Amino acid sequence: MPELPEVETTLRGIEPHIVSKSVSSVIVRQKSLRWPVPVSLIQKKLKNKRIDNIKRRGKYLLLESSKEHLIIHLGMSGSLRISDKEHIKKHDHIDICFNDGTILRYCDPRRFGCFLWSDDLDNHFLLKDLGPEPLGNHFNGEYLFKLSKKRKTPIKNFIMNSKIVVGVGNIYASEALYASGIKPSSQAGRVPRNKYEILAHEIVTILKKSIKDGGTTLRDFVSGNNEPGYFKQSLKVYGREGKECYACKTIIKGQRIGQRASAYCPNCQTRF
DNA sequence: CGCTGACCCTGACGGC
DNA sequence: TGCCGTCAGGGTCAGC
Numbered sequence: 001m002p003e004l005p006e007v008e009t010t011l012r013g014i015e016p017h018i019v020s021k022s023v024s025s026v027i028v029r030q031k032s033l034r035w036p037v038p039v040s041l042i043q044k045k046l047k048n049k050r051i052d053n054i055k056r057r058g059k060y061l062l063l064e065s066s067k068e069h070l071i072i073h074l075g076m077s078g079s080l081r082i083s084d085k086e087h088i089k090k091h092d093h094i095d096i097c098f099n100d101g102t103i104l105r106y107c108d109p110r111r112f113g114c115f116l117w118s119d120d121l122d123n124h125f126l127l128k129d130l131g132p133e134p135l136g137n138h139f140n141g142e143y144l145f146k147l148s149k150k151r152k153t154p155i156k157n158f159i160m161n162s163k164i165v166v167g168v169g170n171i172y173a174s175e176a177l178y179a180s181g182i183k184p185s186s187q188a189g190r191v192p193r194n195k196y197e198i199l200a201h202e203i204v205t206i207l208k209k210s211i212k213d214g215g216t217t218l219r220d221f222v223s224g225n226n227e228p229g230y231f232k233q234s235l236k237v238y239g240r241e242g243k244e245c246y247a248c249k250t251i252i253k254g255q256r257i258g259q260r261a262s263a264y265c266p267n268c269q270t271r272f
Numbered sequence: 273c274g275c276t277g278a279c280c281c282t283g284a285c286g287g288c
Numbered sequence: 289t290g291c292c293g294t295c296a297g298g299g300t301c302a303g304c
Contacts, residue, residue, distance in 0.1 A: 003297055034280070034299075059298075076298045077282075091282080110281045112298055126299095153275060161301080169297055238297090259277070261295080 002074040004134070004167030005210035007059045008139040012081055013221035014104060018051050018063075021098040034075065034114040037094070041117050042070065042150040046096065058130055058166030068119045071126060075112030081105055082222045131165045134203050136244045139165055141197030148188040148196065155191055157183035157258045159203070168203060170260050171238045172210070176202045178237045178269060184262045185255065186272040195272070209234070 023046040055062045063070040063211030063253040085104040094106040118124040132138040160173045177184045195263040250267035
């Protein structure tokens with residue numbers, strides 16, 4: 001479920017319910033996530049401590065307390081919601097309980113997500129090599145073009161690589177490449193600079209629009225009624241294999257690139 | 273260093 | 289109705 005826009009929407013949804021509140025307890029029902037959850041460490045660090053703020057880095061959520069951080073990743077199927085003692089569902093693995101009764105509850109059926117603790121965020125192995133934020137000041141076409149030189153990997157893999165730029169998942173990589181007129185299997189190093197200018201612009205535009213949409217359809221974090229669905233309306237190629245391109249009526253093609261489903265219009269998207 | 277493919281896990285869905 | 293194969297929005301890691 002979570003692409004960058006949903007992680008950002010999750011942040012905005014839970015922030016007012018947890019920031020400046022004190023943790024009373026942390027309950028872990030299932031500690032087997034992407035890495036084992038360091039249960040006693042997290043309990044010790046958070047018990048009777050305040051959550052000072054919450055930030056996002058790529059698709060990671062960072063809950064700060066006493067200058068240290070709880071690092072949360074939602075993986076493929078994770079979600080966070082505000083709940084209460086009841087309403088525990090299958091795969092609700094972790095509760096962070098606050099002294100006013102609020103519970104931040106983590107659910108993750110596939111368990112590809114993670115809960116880790118860091119006392120030195122800048123040097124944490126999950127964060128230290130991450131590329132720039134696509135919505136930050138250091139991301140643009142020139143940056144992408146420079147890093148792409150001599151790279152033979154398909155451009156879709158290139159922009160999904162979090163060391164290059166964070167937060168571009170399978171959906172938005174496909175959509176941004178369509179909007180830019182670039183065939184996803186093109187070797188990154190063969191795509192011209194002017195195309196990278198367009199691509200960087202499209203990535204920013206699409207992510208911003210999705211955050212805006214996510215904010216309007218995914219805002220109820222209290223009842224747990226946070227069904228996504230915003231993206232389906234505006235998708236041009238993702239999941240549309242075999243259907244007509246909205247622009248030229250050519251049949252959208254499907255192709256596996258780097259073990260991930262990809263879709264593109266053979267007419268609108270150029271091979272470089 | 274860059275690239276490829278295996279792998280982590282559960283659930284939904286389509287074909288038989 | 290059930291069984292089986294395939295696929296899913298994430299990312300790491302070993303091996304070449």
